[in-house]
Amino acid sequence: MDPSRPQLPKTPTGIYGLDEITGGGLPTGRPTLICGDAGCGKTLMSMEFLVRGATRFNEPGVFMAFEETAQELTQNVASLGFDLTALVAQGQLALDFVYLEPSEIEETGEFDLGGLFVRLGYAIDKIGAKRVVLDTIETLFAGLPNPLILRAELRRLFRWLKDKGVTAIITGERGEGQLTRQGLEEYVSDCVIVLDHRPVNLISTRRLRVVKYRGSTHGTNEYPFLIDEDGISVLPITSLGLDHHVSTQRVSTGVPRLDAMLAGAGFYRGTSVLASGTAGTGKTSLAGHFAAAACARGERVLYFAFEESPNQIVRNMGSIGIDLGRWVAQGLLQFQAVRPTFAGLELHLTTMHKAIDRFKPQIVVVDPLNSFISAGNETEVKAMLIRLVDYLKMNEITGFFTSLTTGGSALDHTDAAISSLIDTWLLLVAVEAGGERNRALSILKSRGMAHSNQTREFLITNAGVEVRDVYAGPGGVLTGSARLAQEAQERADDLVRRQDIDRRQRELERKRAALEAQIAALRLDFAAQEADALALIERERAREAQLEQERKDMAWSRKADAATATPTAMEGAQ
Amino acid sequence: MPTENPPTPPPTTADPRLDQPAQTYVLRLYVTGVTPKSTRAIANIKTICEEHLQGRYRLEVIDLYQQPQLAHGEQIIAAPTLIKELPLPLRRIIGDLSSTERVLVGLDLRRHG
Known part of the structure; x- marks a missing residue:
């Protein structure tokens, strides 16, 4: 005004x-x-x-x-x-x-x-x-x-x-x-x-x-x-302008290799991050990592849980080596757990606003986002999420949202169609092959950074989430045991190939040795013949010289005119 | 208001319901300043009392502008308001008291039609 x-x-x-x-x-x-x-x-x-x-x-x-x-x-x-x-x-x-x-x-x-x-x-x-x-x-x-x-x-x-x-x-x-x-x-x-x-x-x-x-x-x-x-x-549905302050500071995802995939440093502070995937692909685990890493940096995290109770999340995270209970006790992590159907969307949003105002977190986790669908229709949910994301951005709070993709729908489809609001989108998929379900992670988008384009295998171990390379070869993208089997197979093939090379090399050596032996034998043979020939030539020469001498001796003894008689005499001698 | 009893003064005191004719009426009339309504109300109640309660009533006229705190204490909303404090039950009679029949009903001097 x-x-x-x-x-x-x-x-x-x-x-x-x-x-x-x-x-x-x-x-x-x-x-x-x-x-x-x-x-x-x-x-x-x-x-x-x-x-x-x-x-x-x-x-x-x-x-x-x-x-x-x-x-x-x-x-x-x-x-x-x-x-x-x-x-x-x-x-x-x-x-x-x-x-x-x-x-x-x-x-x-x-x-x-x-x-x-x-x-x-x-x-x-x-x-x-x-x-x-x-x-x-x-x-x-x-x-x-x-x-x-x-x-x-x-x-x-x-x-x-x-x-x-x-x-x-x-x-x-x-x-x-x-x-x-x-x-x-x-x-x-x-x-x-x-x-x-x-x-x-x-x-x-x-x-x-x-x-x-x-x-x-x-x-x-x-x-x-x-x-x-x-x-x-x-709750004013404020017409927020898109002019909030933008940070270049980065925050770690809590998973080192994921940071590496995100241009080496993780998310931008104050952006919105979405981890979407089908059931059981590790969205909450990823959220847990992110929250724990933030708390370890001394930041405050507000965790809105809409499907699990705080105790259940703490226990489950404990099983993969993330101790959230410690941060709760230190007051750095706060859970707000409520069923989405407990109240209308606006009420949720108002409650969230108030909780954020009170707790003043640097990071807000909403897990999962789309459970709101059950509490309202898609348009309303989108409007609500826009307001939430805008509110977080205005306050430079990094928002980490999880979204459950229902089976059958496209993987890059979110129920609430909020993809345009999201700055970094991690896609978690379950790859089902060979009687196994394995998890894979890829970065669908990450605004403002050169992120990795590779799909990685995503392992949930008892020491937390681990991101591994997937096998991407002529046999397709393989994960889990199939990847291990494929890798073993490759190692075996490799060994066979190496042995083959060795064998061929040896054979070549042997052939060379044989050839050289042959050459040596021929040479020896030749040397013997040469020696024979030379000896013969020598002998012939010696004989010729002998004959010449004998002819001279004879001529001398006959007192013949040497100059004219010699050639004919020689012809006649032969 | 048409009633079965024609408005004849004598039967009132002889009303069988009022078996204690000696009981004193305590009445308070609250008005707001000197308005035509106030004046009318004062005149009307005085006439009614003289006609029906002669010698056994106490009437007090209070100007709320002079004692505004009483409006709260006595739960006065309308003006003029006549409060019949005794005999019980308590009754509030609002208006300029020009409908004598209704005033008599309100004072329990006559049954409801």
Whole structure:
């Protein structure tokens, strides 16, 4: 809202959420009508308006009750921590019970409500009240005759309250076809709030709607509200912008190899993480790891369990080596376990908001998310989860949600169709083969990081969750015993192959040796022949030389003319 | 309001139900200031008392503007309101008391029609 523009003066109610919806509170100095069926919280809301006014805004108030005595009222609201007796003693509150017994009353002519005006005026002036509640003024119609006079008088009363400058709440029972039985909305036209308490699918939710707020903008939706030990909380379906602070800090998943898959460091702080999978794929175990790791870092974790009791979770986590009980005892881990059908969605959301506000966790686990489906329809659940995720992101809380995928549906389908809200999505699947069910994990998406694209086998051991490589070979993706068998088979094949190589190598050696032996033998043979040949040649040469010598000797002895006779002599000699 | 008894004054005191005719009536009339309604109511009750309860009634007229705290204590809503404190049961008679018949019924001086 633009602060420079003049706004209608408003009186804060001090009721959690209501001031946000009405843009600051109820119109100051004007009457507001709160109407609804029996038991929808009208009295309580108006009483809280007075108590908060007295305790927080120093505005004393007058409560004029037509249905409950001061004592009953005091007892009824004591459970909400409102100590009316003390406020009355401090002069911050005046309770006036208007007793009407029709059998005691005889109408004998024209009358007015002068007595009521005097009483109210006296009570207001005595404590300097700024706030007034008339609960439920329509009772007058049952107690007093002559509705015509009453109508005129009520009109005068509301006018008078305006003149007095008090901010008033008038409550009225819901009537047929109109907001209140007596049509009070005709007289109180500045601000009308309707409370409702209707069951949808057997689950009842209180809702509030600002039907009219003259001179001011206001939220027009039906807002769920909750009455608990702190009074009333209205849950604004805030139109949150997507401009929350973003962290670059990373938080470990608690499983080292999973961290490694998520670019080595885990999730971003303040993001939403979804672990989805069919039954028994280890979603809760993963959540347990994440929670335990956070507690070990000294962070606070709020764990909303919708299917198991806290003790059961602690025991089951203990069986895989995660000691959550220790963190519960140290106050770092808090469980909020409730059946989803216990209340309507909005009530759950309000309870969760309040629990988060109170505990101020860094991490919130919701296990499982989709059990809400049983408590509402898909659109409502999605709307609710958007609000939850937005709320967590605004507060920079890392949300870890688990989601059960029902058999038969696509694995990347979530019941509530919330995938677009999720920053990191871990997909857990059960691989059924060879008479076994084995778990496998993959990262379907993880915004803002280079995550692993591999499917890993996911083992739950008694020392926690372990992420292993899966066998991804020509035989397909194998897990569990099949993976072990395949690996053994491969090792055996490997051995055979190695032996084969060795054998071939040896054979080659042997062949080489044989060849070399052959070569050596041939060489020896050749050497022997060579030696023979050389010896022969030598011998021949020696003989030739011998013959030459003999010829020379003969020629010399014949004293023949050597020069001409020699060649022919030689030919003849051969 | 048509009743079986015509509005004749004498039978009232002789009403068989009122077997203690000597009982004193304690009446208080609460008004809010001097308005035509207040004035009418005061005049009417005085007439009725004189006619039906002569000598055995105490009537007090209280202006709530003067004593506003009494409005709370006496559970006054409408004005004018006449409270019959005695004899019991307590009765509140509201309006300007112009319907004498109804006032008499309210004061238990006449049975309900």
